[in-house]
Amino acid sequence: MDTTCDVVVIGMGPGGEYLAGQLAQAGLEVVGIEANLVGGECPYWGCVPTKMMIRADKALAEGRRIPELAGSSEVHADWAPVARRIRDEATDNWNDQVAVDRFVGQGGRFVRGHATLRDAATVIVGDDTYSARRAIVVAAGERAAIPPIAGLAQTPFWTNREAVETTEVPQSLLILGGGAIGVELAQVFARFGSRVTIVEGAQRIVAAEEPEAAQILTKVLQAEGIEVRTGEFASAVRHDGQQFAVTVGGTELTGQRLLVATGRRSNADEVGLAALGVELNHGYPPVDEHMQILPGVYAIGDIAGKGAFTHMAMYQAAVCERAILGQDGPGVDYSAVSRVTFTDPELGSVGMTEQQAREAGLSVATGSVSVPSTSRGWIDKVGNEGIIKVVADADRRVLVGATSMGPTGGEVLSYLALAVRAQVPIATMKNMIYAYPTIWRGIENAIHDTGL
Numbered sequence: 001m002d003t004t005c006d007v008v009v010i011g012m013g014p015g016g017e018y019l020a021g022q023l024a025q026a027g028l029e030v031v032g033i034e035a036n037l038v039g040g041e042c043p044y045w046g047c048v049p050t051k052m053m054i055r056a057d058k059a060l061a062e063g064r065r066i067p068e069l070a071g072s073s074e075v076h077a078d079w080a081p082v083a084r085r086i087r088d089e090a091t092d093n094w095n096d097q098v099a100v101d102r103f104v105g106q107g108g109r110f111v112r113g114h115a116t117l118r119d120a121a122t123v124i125v126g127d128d129t130y131s132a133r134r135a136i137v138v139a140a141g142e143r144a145a146i147p148p149i150a151g152l153a154q155t156p157f158w159t160n161r162e163a164v165e166t167t168e169v170p171q172s173l174l175i176l177g178g179g180a181i182g183v184e185l186a187q188v189f190a191r192f193g194s195r196v197t198i199v200e201g202a203q204r205i206v207a208a209e210e211p212e213a214a215q216i217l218t219k220v221l222q223a224e225g226i227e228v229r230t231g232e233f234a235s236a237v238r239h240d241g242q243q244f245a246v247t248v249g250g251t252e253l254t255g256q257r258l259l260v261a262t263g264r265r266s267n268a269d270e271v272g273l274a275a276l277g278v279e280l281n282h283g284y285p286p287v288d289e290h291m292q293i294l295p296g297v298y299a300i301g302d303i304a305g306k307g308a309f310t311h312m313a314m315y316q317a318a319v320c321e322r323a324i325l326g327q328d329g330p331g332v333d334y335s336a337v338s339r340v341t342f343t344d345p346e347l348g349s350v351g352m353t354e355q356q357a358r359e360a361g362l363s364v365a366t367g368s369v370s371v372p373s374t375s376r377g378w379i380d381k382v383g384n385e386g387i388i389k390v391v392a393d394a395d396r397r398v399l400v401g402a403t404s405m406g407p408t409g410g411e412v413l414s415y416l417a418l419a420v421r422a423q424v425p426i427a428t429m430k431n432m433i434y435a436y437p438t439i440w441r442g443i444e445n446a447i448h449d450t451g452l
């Protein structure tokens, strides 16, 4: 069957679903194609269920903090309510009918299937062809990257998907990778009683973040009983039907489950972008500031390689929407990309790290304050670990990056994100009244600490 429409969207994750719905509501004939579930990784195996897990582990941690503040407590962790909530409230037991109906209700046409590009105006799904008059948008996301470790592929290892779907907490869990996904899930399962070991090849966990933040997080995780091994690589994996054995250097680590959290890999290779002569860079297509790869072909979301975040996918979708509708508007601006690792403490950051700013040749000044040393941190007493660090361009006297780590690090980040994005003069930030005793009041100390 041949169908002609205005726009074809390949992949209905947060980016594709939002864009396809918006364009359909604007009156275009839109075909949205999804191989798996409408909504993508975020609601079914990513952000939403993992943050439900984290909400639960933070409740346990707060309960365990009662003896230091308010009497006595006995906390019995039970995974059943978490698994139930993920099924009932987050994923509808991994059923996307509500999302499909919503898109159809917006006027879109939904197709379930695996799409590949035939040329810059045609997409194939099985025996069917979809031709686009105006645009094709590739929003096919990423998948878990599985490293080529001897024996690994033959074992029943977990990715984030099995970790989210589990109805039981493993007695012991080995995690390959100490990035955002690895550390978030390490803390979740440890707080629910699992003996957790993280193996990270880089010299520190959350290696893309400020070293000070990585150091604080390492200490917190270790204090909670998690073994953190950095600068080490797994070289072989075995599974004997009962447990995993992972060779790391000269030692063999064992665990009931093995979670592979060693990064994500672009799905661009599976969409057929090569057929259009597009050269991929580390798996990602080149996009212009309106997310266009070629005239009439766009890429948004994780597959565009500018940051694997739901907020990034939706931001790019809005830019792409304007371009397809022929509306004026700014192109993308990545000068203030925010990101949060939802451990306890939360690790939020925006813009450049100190190292990135130095590598960019800026005249760098930094300032920081430890959260326990702030009035609010001292009052809170337990669960108060963290740091606020700012990175300034001393020549322009504005912030180019910041880290906000603490009990509400992701929320405190909002002020810093605006400061970086709007290039608020440091003089203005110094001449402000910061509410006492909030954690964000610590920003004032960090700003003064720059000496600017």
Ligand SMILES: Cc1cc2nc3c(=O)[nH]c(=O)nc-3n(C[C@H](O)[C@H](O)[C@H](O)COP(=O)(O)OP(=O)(O)OC[C@H]3O[C@@H](n4cnc5c(N)ncnc54)[C@H](O)[C@@H]3O)c2cc1C
Pocket: 010, 011, 012, 013, 014, 015, 016, 033, 034, 035, 036, 037, 038, 039, 040, 041, 042, 045, 046, 047, 048, 050, 051, 113, 114, 115, 116, 139, 140, 141, 142, 160, 181, 267, 270, 271, 300, 301, 302, 303, 307, 308, 309, 310, 311, 312, 313, 342
């Ligand atoms: C464990 C975990 C936790 C996360 N937590 C957060 C968080 O807290 N905050 C945050 O901002 N981000 C988080 N993320 C990242 C977030 O999930 C992604 O950035 C987001 O889902 C990207 O959206 P997307 O639309 O680009 O792609 P995806 O969500 O990956 O969706 C792409 C869709 O395309 C479909 N598809 C692929 N190929 C084809 C094809 N050829 N034909 C048809 N369909 C196809 C896929 O089935 C998929 O449904 C997390 C990710 C993981 C794995």
